[in-house]
Amino acid sequence: MSVRNTARDESHxxxxxxEIQVTVLAGGVGGAKLADGIAQHVRPENLSIVVNTGDDxxxxxxxxxxxxxxxxxxxxxxxxxxxxxxxxxxxxxxxxEVKRLGGPDWFxxxxxxxxxxxxxxxxxxxxxxxxxxxxxxxDVFGIGADLLPMSDRxxxxxxxxxxxxxxxxxxxxxxxxxxxxxxxxxxxxxxTTTQVTTALSKTHILVIAPSNPFVSIDPILNVYPIxxxxxxxxxxxxxxxxxxxxxxxxGPAAKMMQEMGMPVTSSAIASYYDGLIDxxxxxxxxxxxxxxxxxxxxxxxxxxxxxxxxxxxxREILTFCMELIEK
Amino acid sequence: MSVRNTARDESHxxxxxxEIQVTVLAGGVGGAKLADGIAQHVRPENLSIVVNTGDDxxxxxxxxxxxxxxxxxxxxxxxxxxxxxxxxxxxxxxxxEVKRLGGPDWFxxxxxxxxxxxxxxxxxxxxxxxxxxxxxxxDVFGIGADLLPMSDRxxxxxxxxxxxxxxxxxxxxxxxxxxxxxxxxxxxxxxTTTQVTTALSKTHILVIAPSNPFVSIDPILNVYPIxxxxxxxxxxxxxxxxxxxxxxxxGPAAKMMQEMGMPVTSSAIASYYDGLIDxxxxxxxxxxxxxxxxxxxxxxxxxxxxxxxxxxxxREILTFCMELIEK
Numbered sequence: 001m002s003v004r005n006t007a008r009d010e011s012h013x014x015x016x017x018x019e020i021q022v023t024v025l026a027g028g029v030g031g032a033k034l035a036d037g038i039a040q041h042v043r044p045e046n047l048s049i050v051v052n053t054g055d056d057x058x059x060x061x062x063x064x065x066x067x068x069x070x071x072x073x074x075x076x077x078x079x080x081x082x083x084x085x086x087x088x089x090x091x092x093x094x095x096x097e098v099k100r101l102g103g104p105d106w107f108x109x110x111x112x113x114x115x116x117x118x119x120x121x122x123x124x125x126x127x128x129x130x131x132x133x134x135x136x137x138x139d140v141f142g143i144g145a146d147l148l149p150m151s152d153r154x155x156x157x158x159x160x161x162x163x164x165x166x167x168x169x170x171x172x173x174x175x176x177x178x179x180x181x182x183x184x185x186x187x188x189x190x191x192t193t194t195q196v197t198t199a200l201s202k203t204h205i206l207v208i209a210p211s212n213p214f215v216s217i218d219p220i221l222n223v224y225p226i227x228x229x230x231x232x233x234x235x236x237x238x239x240x241x242x243x244x245x246x247x248x249x250x251g252p253a254a255k256m257m258q259e260m261g262m263p264v265t266s267s268a269i270a271s272y273y274d275g276l277i278d279x280x281x282x283x284x285x286x287x288x289x290x291x292x293x294x295x296x297x298x299x300x301x302x303x304x305x306x307x308x309x310x311x312x313x314x315r316e317i318l319t320f321c322m323e324l325i326e327k
Numbered sequence: 328m329s330v331r332n333t334a335r336d337e338s339h340x341x342x343x344x345x346e347i348q349v350t351v352l353a354g355g356v357g358g359a360k361l362a363d364g365i366a367q368h369v370r371p372e373n374l375s376i377v378v379n380t381g382d383d384x385x386x387x388x389x390x391x392x393x394x395x396x397x398x399x400x401x402x403x404x405x406x407x408x409x410x411x412x413x414x415x416x417x418x419x420x421x422x423x424e425v426k427r428l429g430g431p432d433w434f435x436x437x438x439x440x441x442x443x444x445x446x447x448x449x450x451x452x453x454x455x456x457x458x459x460x461x462x463x464x465x466d467v468f469g470i471g472a473d474l475l476p477m478s479d480r481x482x483x484x485x486x487x488x489x490x491x492x493x494x495x496x497x498x499x500x501x502x503x504x505x506x507x508x509x510x511x512x513x514x515x516x517x518x519t520t521t522q523v524t525t526a527l528s529k530t531h532i533l534v535i536a537p538s539n540p541f542v543s544i545d546p547i548l549n550v551y552p553i554x555x556x557x558x559x560x561x562x563x564x565x566x567x568x569x570x571x572x573x574x575x576x577x578g579p580a581a582k583m584m585q586e587m588g589m590p591v592t593s594s595a596i597a598s599y600y601d602g603l604i605d606x607x608x609x610x611x612x613x614x615x616x617x618x619x620x621x622x623x624x625x626x627x628x629x630x631x632x633x634x635x636x637x638x639x640x641x642r643e644i645l646t647f648c649m650e651l652i653e654k
Contacts, residue, residue, distance in 0.1 A: 061388040061448030091420055097442020101467050103449050111438045115424020121388030122430050140428050 013315070016322055017041060023048045023203040023235075027216020028055070028067045029084035029250055030242055031209035032074040033304040035145075037314030038207065039075055040307075044144025048199035050226075052211070053130065053149045054157035054186065054219030057169050059107055060098070062117040063124055066169075067216070068134060068149060069116060076141035084250065087112040106174040131193050148199060150220045151190050157219050158185040168215070177252035180259050184214055186222040200229045205321045208239035210302065212253045213272050214260075221276075230276055236321045238279040240313075241266040244303055245285040270295060279324070281317060296324070340642070343649055344368060350375045350530040350562075354543020355382070355394045356411035356577055357569055357631075358536035359401040362472075364637030365534065366402055368645055371471025375526035377553070379538070380457065380476045381484035381513065381546030384496050386434055387425070389444040390451055393496075394543070395461060395476060396443060403468035411577065414439040433501040458520050475526060477547045478517050484546050485512040495542070504579035507586050511541055513549040527556045532648045535566035537629060539580045540599050541587075548603075557603055563648045565606040567640075568593040571630055572612035597622060606651070608644060623651070 022042045024035045026049055035049045049071060056065045066085065073079035073087055080086045090110035099105040109117065116137065123133045129152040138147050159171040161179035171177060200206070211217055221227040230237060243266045248254040254264045262268045266282035270290030273280070279296040282288075289297055298320055304310045349369045351362045353376055362376045376398060383392045393412065400406035400414055407413045417437035426432040436444065443464065450460045456479040465474050486498040488506035498504060527533070538544055548554040557564060570593045575581040581591045589595045593609035597617035600607070606623040609615075616624055625647055631637045 058452075059449075060445040061390070061452065062445075063388070091418070091438070093418055093438035094421060094441040094445060097439050098445050098449075101442060101446040101464060103442075103446035111418070111420035111441075112424050114421040114441065115428060115430075118387040118389075118421060118425050119428040119430035122386075122425075125385075125388065137428060 013041075013319070016326075017318060018043065019046075020205060020318075020322065020325075021046050021048075021199075021203045022205045022207065022318070023050060023199050024207045024209055025050050025052075025211075025217055025220050026067070026071055026209040027052045027211030028070045030304075031067070031211040031216060032071040032079070032084075033310050034207065034209040034240060034314060035071055036074045036307070037304065037310030037312075038318070039145050040311045041315055041318055042145075047145040048148055048196075048203070049145055050148050050150055050196050050199065050220055052216045052219050053151060054155055054215070055168050055172070056154065057156065057167060059169070060103065060109070061121070062109075062114075063121045064107070064109075064117055064169075065120065065130070065149070068147065069113070072134075072138060072141060072143065072147055075138075075143045075145065075147070078141070086110055107169060129193075131195055146195070146199065148193065148195050150196065150223045150226065151192050153190050155187050155190040155219065155223060157215055159215075160185060172215075172252075177255065181214075181252075181256050182259075184218065186219055190223050192223045192226050196226065197229065200226070200233065203233070203235045204325060205318065206230060206233060206235050206237045207317065208237070208273065208277065210240040210242040210249070212242060212248075212251055212256070213269060214253070214256055227276075236279065236325055237277045238281060238317060238321060239269070239273045239277045240302060240317070241269045241280065241282040241286070243269055243286065244283040249303065267291065270297075279321065340368075340646070343653075344645060345370065346373075347532060347645075347649065347652075348373050348375075348526075348530045349532045349534065349645070350377060350526050351534045351536055352377050352379075352538075352544055352547050353394070353398055353536040354379045354538030355397045358394070358538040358543060359398040359406070359411075360631040360637050361534065361536040361567060361641060362398055363401045363634070364631065364639075364641030365645070366472050367634075367638045368642055369472075374472040375475055375523075375530070376472055377475050377477055377523050377526065377547060379543045379546050380478060381482055381542070382495050382499070383481065384483065384494060386496070387430065387436070388448070389436075389441075390448045391434070391436075391444055391496075392447065392457070392476070395474065396440070399461075399465060399468060399470065399474055402465075402470045402472065402474070405468070413437055434496060456520075458522055473522070473526065475520065475522050477523065477550045477553065478519050480517050482514050482517040482546065482550060484542055486542075487512060499542075499579075504582065508541075508579075508583050509586075511545065513546055517550050519550045519553050523553065524556065527553070527560065530560070530562045531652060532645070533557060533560060533562050533564045534644065535564070535600065535604065537567040537569040537576070539569060539575075539578055539583070540596060541580070541583055554603075563606065563652055564604045565608060565644060565648060566596070566600045566604045567629060567644070568596045568607065568609040568613070570596055570613065571610040576630065594618065597624075606648065 052067045130149045157168040160183035163179045266286045267288045270280040283302040379394045457476045484495040487510035490506045593613045594615045597607040610629040
């Protein structure tokens, strides 16, 4: 099925969307981009973004939450659009000194970005939950949507590689995701928050962003009872493929699929989400269709280069979903 | 007794000093200045500076060692000469962001300075001792003298005020030493390091810098067995008064003396160190002499405004001590 991208009356679109609750499951850059697109249409009070915290780690004494920050900075309009992570207008004086003093400089922390980590670490030490910290920071950054960590408890993703077990950021950033992945380990005893279960239970549309399914989305689904809730949701569940023209836009998704013996196709992603999703959105550059008879599909241009792209893609997905909901 | 500040042959002075081991007990700014003056004369391998770490604290996730850093930055020639603490050419981008994000900004941490705290916190978490961290940082900063924390264990000074107990930095920086001091508490079970006892046992001259006796020097002396060793040392022990013309050059020393019912005089400082010191150096602006018959005294200009002052004062003290040692 291809999207009917007809010209619609803007106020009609807004009115239809007014009562619609949307939840996004998001990792880093890809998730942030689609979440930002959706935030351009959905009322802030109706939008929740559940973010992967499996990448979080303690570094140089600070609690670093890379995916939360990537989403927060993009939604706040202060993201570095060239790197996809970090702040625009960033400086590197503290990090330059860390390097000169022989400290680890493989994880780049700009001076402005350090302000976030220092404040977060302080607030956590002060007894605030990660959800509370996220709420506070988003408030200051002027973000209306609810940016929700998948859990308030640490839930570190561990990568089993052909060189042994590596902490996520060691594999992802320090080793630049080069060691081949044999297995991905998630903690088995982590629960989500009331804020996440509340958002999920009232959502009409759940969007699985075009983030890495294995190290961005799976960590979220693994947190109890998110996978169970998503499976049973009456909501429309839609996943957007992170594969475009047989490649990952950014990051290790394609390389990991090869290493896991999966074909590097959108259809393989759809199969991976089998049982969870109602609608699968893939790129027009990919001609394959998922082999799942009950799965709705939509093909469009899913490449998000600028804010206009993000807005357009989000609007197409929301329109498609609303038509199905209204049926 | 007044110092005979005769012109001496420089190489003769250096030769006499060549074999002399010197140890300084130092707090923050005053201690750093005299230590820097002494470092201009004494061979680096013959100079140990034992620094107060009772001010150290955890803040924004980082281990902060204010006195160690003040001494290190001054000896490295990168200190901010206007404030007395922190780095020259400093910037404040991270801290500005902490403030904007609602974090605590009462303890100012510049971007370059943060590089030190981030690296230290990382190295401590990595298992290095504070002495090891100090050694490493001094190496990079090109400091030849041995900068020794008074202990590798935390030994936080607690200030009992008329508003209750306050952590040292809360009282000193956040409350700007305004709450009146009733009592100062030191931990009773902290030992010093092998590096400090080795330095003390071989030292010929021990200099108690013109730091605050109550919150900079006492914390050092309280660490077992430093007070016991200083009392029994065969070395020449000399203290320099932090009081000039009846006032403290910087900080709360004079205010604390009043609150403790002590006269704000150099002599009162000499009495405070009674039993520990052989020689007391006070300023020419103060006309009083200690009422301790066996105590040697020296009056000179003890105000250290620039590096020339520091060098001159240090040379006068070293010359005086060497003459006594050579007798």
